[in-house]
Amino acid sequence: MNLYRRIVLWTLILTSVVVVFGAYVRLADAGLGCPDWPGCYGKLTPTMAAEQILDAHSADPFGPVSMPKAWKEMIHRYLASTVGLLIIAIAAMAWRRRQDPGTDPVLATALIGVVVFQGLLGMWTVTLLLKPAIVTAHLIGGMTTLGLLAWLHERARARARVHLGAGATLLARVAFVLLAVQIVLGGWVSTNYAALACMDFPTCHGSFWPEADYSNAFHVVRELGMTAEGELLSHEALTAIHWMHRIGALVAGVALFALGLSLRRESGARSLGNALLAALALQVALGIANVLLSLPLLLAAAHNAGAALLVVIMVGINYRVRSTAATMEKGRGEDERASHENSYA
Template structure:
């Protein structure tokens, strides 16, 4: 039973990551209208005639449909087993709500032309949906491993100590800030101005370019991304000193460096599909790592709020 739960949660998180990357592929290949203006059907058909754009858009919708089933099943199972746990009360509804919102924004984008601001929000919601499934999978894996009497691993002693309020605020603020950076980056892509700065790390051969029009928007995104990287570096050092969340903070900082490099590849290779998908995929992993850090800061292991309480006896694994 435990193995099945782990498999379900891992498949759900991996599926949401695939949905996000496939959505980026739809955007970066110009396949958003591959199914015309019909939704959820494709060109008014359940199985449409083949074109490359249609295949990309249709496969994205098909995977999203399968993922929807996985999300609902995982949410129901988590609520059945751990509905008394505050984390489950947050994560299970969040998975479902963001999935519905994500699908709704995607459908609206197909049926009615949307502004870059609305399209960018679609990617932001997709990131939150992936983070929710990622945290849910981490929760399931923690619950189905070795347990203490309280139903949760105690972990190392340093995870039990109180988390300074200032550190909590810094982590939460960084999470919100990074989500805004993501939104700005998605806006740049959907507005079609990604190459307003034709080189990297300079912008049109200048350290500080003209801040008018598209160039100003792209340069603002670069500055915001640099700020996020510096914040994550500072949080990594702070996490080590307070003894909470150093692992996810280090992962997030490392991924921010990789994200910066993938952003450079987008410019150097002039929106090559691999570089744009890498940029979106690394961003998803980065945001998930930040969300793990937020969870560690707000609901540290051993705290009353984070303590898991099963509503029924735990089922032992049927196999090793």
Template sequence: MTDSLFRNVARVAVALVFVVIVLGAFVRLSDAGLGCPDWPTCYGKATWPRHEHDVARANEAFPERPVETHKAWREQVHRHFAATLGALVLMLALRANWRVPVRRYGIIAAAAAAAAGTFLYIAGQHAVSVVASVVALGVPLALAVYSSGRQGAPAWSRFTAVLLALILFQAMLGMWTVTWKLKPIVVMGHLLGGLSVLAMLVWASERSRLAPKVYPGASWLRPWVWLGLAVLTIQIALGGWTSANYAALSCGLDFPQCLGQWWPATDFREAFVLWRGIGVDYEGGILDAPARTAIQLSHRIGAMVTVAAVLIVVAALFRVRGMRGPALVLAALLVVQVALGIGNVWLGLPLPVATAHNGVAALLVAQFVLILSRLTPRRD
């Protein structure tokens, strides 16, 4: 793939998705996840209520959640950045599928269905909106299947079709985060979806370079890198579950102990109930102390396993001369991430440290994907 426009858009999208992930963490950690009670508007506005008469009107329309401007702007700015990211992903999909009419019009139809579904949702036509959303998701996936193995298919047609479907599903998760009132499984899924988008965009940016760095002779390392990435993903999911259930400080300010003990009272059965129905307001968390403690301890145990797995990957990468630089970056990010995790506990979860903890997790994922791209022979 030597298309400079595709390559440049992919690079910009990588930077933007990182910003979106960090902004999402900032919104969640500053308790602004429900700063706008509706979606995709904020108190019925494309921006957010800023003037006194707008605030008064919004409070009358949403009496159950009065306007808190410092929360509303954070949530809506995050949405605008995410929408811009969606537009960039659409550009990539169109660029990769433009030459073949059926794929080009399919991507356009998916975008139109997504836009229609959004406006129908705002208008209160929820049932029809669901149909439009299903079409928006289904068409790119169908195109990916259609493109598979077909001669003459553009190199990135299937990849970008799947990426477009993923970003549209991310938008739906963002909607459910609000409408289902910070349901933990949705919040965690939204985080993992964002990281998946980051991973795909990093891959596209790296592999679409004119002369990407590739070390096919070291392909024996790939299973180890995949294993490390899998362990890291599970640990990030545990971190997302910890945050979504407000369990980050369930051990107090103690580390490595928890509440002055090595193993305090826990309730693992309640801690990992993934689905509790719809209609519950999860803001602030609903679990009791033993369940939250169980989540925090699980995250700490997961951290130890993750450190060991990443260090094994780093040691393996050092056996290949050309991979020593990426290995050092991976090791440095791991050290910073561990320090931020401990700092979150000792300092009482300060917003800058907690947000940075999420950001470095994203950088770790990106570095793993970059390493995988250099260990994978090119086929296009």
């Protein structure tokens, strides 16, 4: 394994840790453990800001600031900063090796832009006091970074493509889009603290179509726990957020399950299908367990890890899967060009 591929792999792993640990920080109510950015009360570590943290905690013992919460928040920032530096290194190496087919300097450079914007979202998450739209966008940015790194890693590995029918190839693309939508819905549930709006399963409040306020549930520009008009967000609105996530899980789950079965029928793609079905089963089990067990912190973080794992697997599938018809058409085009060139030789 060359150095470039090794760095991409370790950056991918570290980004997965950052995404999951970021979810843990949010679920542990530590997102404002240090109420400024990028330091903690202007200091490099919580230890250096111990006096300010203790004063804030004494003034509000049940508030978001405490030494344990400050450390959780700062560790997340340290890890995210390390990812940013590694991505800069990846881009530099990709440009130096731009003749190597296993690199993609343009995508690596674009990834720097994604990470810079992700850093800004991290800052706004703190300075704008956990607005749901900003926190959800921060989650999307983390998953986007993870997905792009997975794509770079697939390219660096230079594994053989899998040629499938046009229908299976289209299903892989559609399932990936549905997974992305479902992750956004999951982020909206988490950032609005709506995970416990429905405590039963598979119904919600004993119904398959519970009373819900969809008009206020999906206003993007608003404060945490408030409607766009500044009133308290109702339980019916939280129910709407939660229930839409369940509906999204059903739609995305069916598409991913169908894709997994389709891949298992192809000799060159059986391992991809098995990996997808195993990750899907795990994610469904974690989702149900979170509802029935009232959202234990570690189990909720594991649910985020399951989403990250599905993103990596689906990127790998979409990178490797190629339509047989498109491949044949490309081959015919190359043969025609070769024939045309030979006619002038």
